[in-house]
Amino acid sequence: MFWRRRKQREQDLERELRSDLELETAERQESGLSADEARYAAQRAFGNTTRIKEEVRRAWGWTVIEQLWQDLRYAARTLRRSPGFAFTAMLALALGIGANTATFSAVNSIILRPLPFRDSGRLMMLDEKWLPRFPHFEATPRDFLSWREQSHAFEGIAAFVSVAFNLTGGDRPERISGARVSANLPAVLGVKPVLGRSFTREEDTAGNDRVVLLGYSLWQQHFAADPGVIGRAIRLNDIDYTIIGVMPPTFRFPHDAEIWKPMGFTPSDFDGDHFIWAIGRLKQGITRNQAQAEMDLIMPRLQRPQVWSANVFPVLDYYVGQVKTALYILLGAAGFLLLIACANVANLLLARGSAREKEISLRTSLGAGRGRIIQQLLTESLLLSLIGGALGLLLAFGTTVALKRFSLASIPRLDEVTVDHWVLMFTLSLSSLTGFLFGLSPALRLTRVDLHDSLKAGSRIAGAVMRTDLGTTLVISEVAFALVLLTGAGLLLKSFWQLLEVRPGFNPENVLTTTINLPAARYREPYRQVQFVRQLIGSLESLPEVRQAAVSDGLPFSDAADVGIRFDGRPIGAPDSGTTANYYRVTPRYFRAMAIPLIRGRLFTARDAAAAQPVTIINETMAKRFFPSEDPIGKRLDISGPTYLRQIVGVVGDVKQAGLKASIPPQVYEPFLQKPSNSFTVVVRTLGDPMRLADEVRRQVQTIDREQPISNIRTMEDVVGATMTQDRLSTLLLGLFASLALVLAAVGVYGVIAYSVAQRTHEIGIRIALGAHQSGILKLVLVQSFRVVLIGVGLGLVASLLLTRLMTALLYGVKATDPVIFVGVSAVLLSVALIAAFVPAWRASRFDATAALRCE
Amino acid sequence: MSSNDMAKEPSERIELLQGTLDMLILRTLLFGPAHGHQIAKHIQRTTDDLLQIEHGSLYPALHRLERKGWLAAKWEPAAKDQKREYKYYRLTAAGKKQLAAEESKWKQMASAIARVMWPAEES
Numbered sequence: 007m008f009w010r011r012r013k014q015r016e017q018d019l020e021r022e023l024r025s026d027l028e029l030e031t032a033e034r035q036e037s038g039l040s041a042d043e044a045r046y047a048a049q050r051a052f053g054n055t056t057r058i059k060e061e062v063r064r065a066w067g068w069t070v071i072e073q074l075w076q077d078l079r080y081a082a083r084t085l086r087r088s089p090g091f092a093f094t095a096m097l098a099l100a101l102g103i104g105a106n107t108a109t110f111s112a113v114n115s116i117i118l119r120p121l122p123f124r125d126s127g128r129l130m131m132l133d134e135k136w137l138p139r140f141p142h143f144e145a146t147p148r149d150f151l152s153w154r155e156q157s158h159a160f161e162g163i164a165a166f167v168s169v170a171f172n173l174t175g176g177d178r179p180e181r182i183s184g185a186r187v188s189a190n191l192p193a194v195l196g197v198k199p200v201l202g203r204s205f206t207r208e209e210d211t212a213g214n215d216r217v218v219l220l221g222y223s224l225w226q227q228h229f230a231a232d233p234g235v236i237g238r239a240i241r242l243n244d245i246d247y248t249i250i251g252v253m254p255p256t257f258r259f260p261h262d263a264e265i266w267k268p269m270g271f272t273p274s275d276f277d278g279d280h281f282i283w284a285i286g287r288l289k290q291g292i293t294r295n296q297a298q299a300e301m302d303l304i305m306p307r308l309q310r311p312q313v314w315s316a317n318v319f320p321v322l323d324y325y326v327g328q329v330k331t332a333l334y335i336l337l338g339a340a341g342f343l344l345l346i347a348c349a350n351v352a353n354l355l356l357a358r359g360s361a362r363e364k365e366i367s368l369r370t371s372l373g374a375g376r377g378r379i380i381q382q383l384l385t386e387s388l389l390l391s392l393i394g395g396a397l398g399l400l401l402a403f404g405t406t407v408a409l410k411r412f413s414l415a416s417i418p419r420l421d422e423v424t425v426d427h428w429v430l431m432f433t434l435s436l437s438s439l440t441g442f443l444f445g446l447s448p449a450l451r452l453t454r455v456d457l458h459d460s461l462k463a464g465s466r467i468a469g470a471v472m473r474t475d476l477g478t479t480l481v482i483s484e485v486a487f488a489l490v491l492l493t494g495a496g497l498l499l500k501s502f503w504q505l506l507e508v509r510p511g512f513n514p515e516n517v518l519t520t521t522i523n524l525p526a527a528r529y530r531e532p533y534r535q536v537q538f539v540r541q542l543i544g545s546l547e548s549l550p551e552v553r554q555a556a557v558s559d560g561l562p563f564s565d566a567a568d569v570g571i572r573f574d575g576r577p578i579g580a581p582d583s584g585t586t587a588n589y590y591r592v593t594p595r596y597f598r599a600m601a602i603p604l605i606r607g608r609l610f611t612a613r614d615a616a617a618a619q620p621v622t623i624i625n626e627t628m629a630k631r632f633f634p635s636e637d638p639i640g641k642r643l644d645i646s647g648p649t650y651l652r653q654i655v656g657v658v659g660d661v662k663q664a665g666l667k668a669s670i671p672p673q674v675y676e677p678f679l680q681k682p683s684n685s686f687t688v689v690v691r692t693l694g695d696p697m698r699l700a701d702e703v704r705r706q707v708q709t710i711d712r713e714q715p716i717s718n719i720r721t722m723e724d725v726v727g728a729t730m731t732q733d734r735l736s737t738l739l740l741g742l743f744a745s746l747a748l749v750l751a752a753v754g755v756y757g758v759i760a761y762s763v764a765q766r767t768h769e770i771g772i773r774i775a776l777g778a779h780q781s782g783i784l785k786l787v788l789v790q791s792f793r794v795v796l797i798g799v800g801l802g803l804v805a806s807l808l809l810t811r812l813m814t815a816l817l818y819g820v821k822a823t824d825p826v827i828f829v830g831v832s833a834v835l836l837s838v839a840l841i842a843a844f845v846p847a848w849r850a851s852r853f854d855a856t857a858a859l860r861c862e
Numbered sequence: 863m864s865s866n867d868m869a870k871e872p873s874e875r876i877e878l879l880q881g882t883l884d885m886l887i888l889r890t891l892l893f894g895p896a897h898g899h900q901i902a903k904h905i906q907r908t909t910d911d912l913l914q915i916e917h918g919s920l921y922p923a924l925h926r927l928e929r930k931g932w933l934a935a936k937w938e939p940a941a942k943d944q945k946r947e948y949k950y951y952r953l954t955a956a957g958k959k960q961l962a963a964e965e966s967k968w969k970q971m972a973s974a975i976a977r978v979m980w981p982a983e984e985s
Binding site for chain 1: 897899917921923929
C-alpha cells in the first residue's frame with residue numbers, strides 16, 4: 007500500500023520539478039537567450055536535480071518498514087554478491103536451527119503439549135511402592151476403594167487395567183487392546199462419548215458389567231461408523247457385551263485401548279493382587295504434594311505392618327517418564343550446536359568485515375550514522391538467520407517424518423510429533439535471536455573502526471587486531487561448546503557400547519514370539535489350556551523349520567509376573583527365608599528354545615505334569631544368594647498363591663528381565679503343565695528367518711481353534727531391540743550433533759587462523775626475510791593455534807564436568823565423569839583443531855618473502 | 863548548489879539562518895497560493911536578490927512543510943497559461959498559526975540581538 011503512495015509521490019515530485027524548470031527556461035528565453043542557452047542556464051540555476059530529489063525524499067521521511075525493506079533489498083544484493091559466504095553461513099545456521107527445531111518439536115509434542123483430557127495438568131496417577139525393590143507398582147482394588155473413600159484431595163479417583171479382548175464373530179478372529187475401567191473414568195478424565203452414553207454406577211458391579219464403550223476407530227472399521235450400533239451385541243472373549251457408546255477419536259486411554267468395559271470387581275479381585283492403576287483429578291487449589299501427604303496418612307491405616315505406600319504423580323510422567331530427561335538433554339545439546347553455529351557465522355562476518363571495511367567507511371563519511379550502519383549489518387544477519395531458519399525448518403520437518411516412519415514404538419507419543427504453530431513460532435524467534443546473537447558483536451566491532459585509518463590504504467592493523475581478538479574469543483567458545491557435546495556423545499556412545507556387550511542371558515537370534523489369550527469362557531478348566539498348548543507345541547515342532555517350540559507366561563524384555571518366594575524350613579522373618587522373584591511358567595523345551603543354559607540339576611520334562619510331584623527351577627542369582635554353601639537341588643520352596651511346596655530340580659542361567667540396564671533379581675520357573683494359564687507367549691526357535699514362520703504359526707493355531715486369534719508376532723531380537731530404541735536414538739542424535747559441532751569448530755579454527763595469518767603476512771614476510779626457517783614459521787602459527795584451542799578445551803572440560811552429570815540417568819556402566827572419555831574427546835578435538843590450523847600455517851611457512859612484504 | 867547567474871557577488875549574499883526559510887515561505891504564501899518557482903522568485907525579488915533561494919533547499923522545505931500540515935498542495939492550471947499545470951501551495955489554518963508563532967519568535971530574537979549589538983541606541 008505504501009508503495010503505491012510512494013510511487014505517486016515520486017511522480018508528483020518529478021512533475022513539479024519539470025514544470026518549474028520549464029517555467030525557468032521560458033523566463034530566460036523571454037529575457038533574450040536562445041532556446042538551448044536558456045535550457046542550459048535554467049538547469050544550472052536549478053542545480054543537481056538528483057540531489058534535490060534525495061533531499062526531498064529525506065523530508066518525506068522513511069517509515070520504519072520502508073527502511074527495513076530498503077535494508078533487506080540491500081542485504082539480499084550483498085549476499086548474492088558473495089554466494090560462498092552466504093552458502094556456508096546458511097548451511098551452518100540451517101543445521102543449528104534445524105537440530106533445535108526438530109528436537110523442540112519432539113519436546114513440544116511429547117512433553118509440553120497437554121494430553122487430550124480436560125485440564126490434564128490436574129490429573130494425577132496413583133500407584134503403590136515398596137522400596138527399594140518396587141518404586142512403582144500396581145495398586146490393589148482394596149486400596150483403590152479405600153483411597154476413594156478416605157481421600158479429600160481429589161474430585162474423583164478412577165481405576166483402570168489394560169486387558170486384551172479376542173473379538174470374534176467377524177471373518178477372522180482379532181485381538182483388540184482394551185481396558186477394564188471404573189465407571190467414573192470418563193468423567194474423571196473429562197471425556198464424553200460422542201455417541202450413546204457412558205457407564206452407570208450399577209454397571210460397575212460384577213454381573214451387571216456386560217456393556218462396552220467402543221473406540222472411535224474400532225467403530226469406524228468394524229461397524230462402518232453405523233450410528234445404530236448402540237444396543238447391539240459384540241462378542242468378546244466368547245461373552246456377549248452390549249455396546250452403549252462410542253468414544254471420541256482422540257480418546258485412547260490407557261495407551262492404545264480401543265474398547266472399555268466396566269471394572270466390576272469380582273470377589274477374586276480382592277485376593278490381594280496388585281493389578282490396577284488409579285488416576286485422580288485434583289480438586290481446585292490442591293497441589294500434588296498435598297495429595298501425596300494425604301496419601302502418606304491414609305496408607306498406614308490400610309495395612310499392618312505397613313509395607314506399601316502410595317505415589318501421586320502427574321499423568322504425563324506415566325506416559326513419557328524417562329524420555330523426558332533424554333529429550334531435554336538433546337534440546338540442550340542442540341542449543342550448544344546452535345551457539346557453535348552462531349560463533350562460526352559471527353567469525354565469517356568478521357572475516358568478511360575486512361572486505362567491507364572500505365564500504366562502511368565510505369558510507370560513514372557520506373553521513374550515515376553508526377546506528378544506521380549497525381541496523382543495516384543486523385538486517386543482513388537477520389536475513390541470513392531467517393533463511394537459515396527456513397532451511398532448518400525443512401530439515402526438521404524431514405527429520406520428524408523420517409523418525410515417524412521408523413515407527414520407534416517404544417517412544418511414547420511419537421506419532422503425535424508434528425511441526426505445529428508453536429514450533430513455527432519457536433523457530434522464528436530462535437532464528438531472529440540467532441541473527442542478533444551472531445550479528446551484533448561483529449556489527450559493533452566493524453563500525454568502531456576509525457574512519458580515516460581504514461580509508462587510508464595500508465593501515466589495516468588496528469582494526470584487524472581488534473577483530474582477531476573477538477575472533478579468538480569466538481573460537482575459544484566454539485571449541486568449548488564442541489567439547490561439551492563431544493563429551494556427552496562420547497559418554498552415551500560408551501554407555502551404548504557397554505549395553506551391546508551385556509549378555510541378556512539367552513540367545514535372541516532366530517526366535518519368534520507371539521501372544522495367545524485363550525478366552526476364559528471356553529478354556530476355564532486347566533486341562534483345556536494344557537490340551538491346547540500340547541497340541542500347539544506338537545504341531546509346531548513337526549514343522550521342518552522349527553527346532554524347538556515352547557510356551558511361557560512371562561517373556562524377558564517384555565513382561566513377567568513378580569511373586570513372593572518362601573524357602574522351606576527357614577524361620578519366617580529371617581533375612582534368607584524368602585524373597586520376591588520374576589516368575590515364569592514354562593513348557594519343558596522353553597530353556598532350549600531361548601538357549602538359557604542349565605547350570606545344575608535338570609530341566610523340566612513332559613513327566614513334570616499335573617499329577618506328578620510339584621517341581622521348580624531357580625536361576626543362578628537365587629541359588630547363589632540363598633544357597634551360598636549348599637546344593638539347592640532337592641530343597642523346597644513355596645511360591646505365593648495357593649500354598650504348597652515345590653522341589654528345586656535345577657538351576658539355570660540368569661536372564662535379564664527388565665531390559666539390558668536392569669539388574670538381575672532372583673527368578674523362578676514352574677512347569678506350565680503343572681500350573682497352566684490361559685494367556686501365554688509362544689516361543690519358537692527356527693532354523694532360518696523367524697518372521698517367515700509367522701503365517702504358519704497363525705495357521706497352526708487356527709487349525710486347533712478357528713476362533714483363536716494370535717497377536718504381537720515379533721522376533722525376540724525385536725523384543726530386545728525395542729527396549730534399546732531410546733538409547734539408540736539418543737546416542738545417534740547426540741553423536742550427530744557432536745560430529746556437526748566438531749566440523750563447525752574445525753571450520754572456525756581454520757577461519758580464524760587463516761585470517762590471522764593473512765593479517766600477519768607482512769610480519770611473517772619480515773621474519774622470512776630475516777632468515778626464519780619454514781619450520782619456525784609453521785611452529786609459530788601452530789603454537790598460537792594450539793594455545794587458543796587449549797584454552798577452549800580447558801573451559802569445555804570444566805563445563806562438561808558440570809553438565810554431564812545431568813545425563814547420569816541415561817548412562818549405563820559409565821560414570822558421568824569417565825576420565826577415558828574426557829581425555830579421549832579432548833585429544834580428538836585438539837587433533838582435529840590442529841589439522842584445521844595446519845593448513846593456513848603450512849601456507850604461511852611457504853610465503854615468498856618479497857611477495858609478502860609487498861603485500862601491504 | 864549555487865545559482866550560476868548571480869545578480870550579486872557571492873560575498874554580498876546572505877546565508878539564510880537555519881529555520882528562517884520556512885518562515886519566509888509561509889509569509890510569502892500569505893498573499894495567496896503560489897508554486898515553487900513563484901515563491902523563490904518572490905523572495906529573491908523582494909530582497910533585491912540579496913537572498914538567493916536554492917532549489918536544493920526550497921523543494922525539501924516545501925515538502926517538509928506540507929508533511930507537517932502547514933501547507934496544502936494542488937495541481938492547478940496557471941493564470942496566464944491555462945494549458946500548463948503547476949503545483950500550487952497554499953497556507954492552511956495550522957500554517958497561519960505557525961507563521962504567527964515563528965514571527966513573534968523572530969521578533970524577539972531580532973530585538974534581543976539588536977540590544978546586544980547596539981546598546982547605546984537602546985538606552
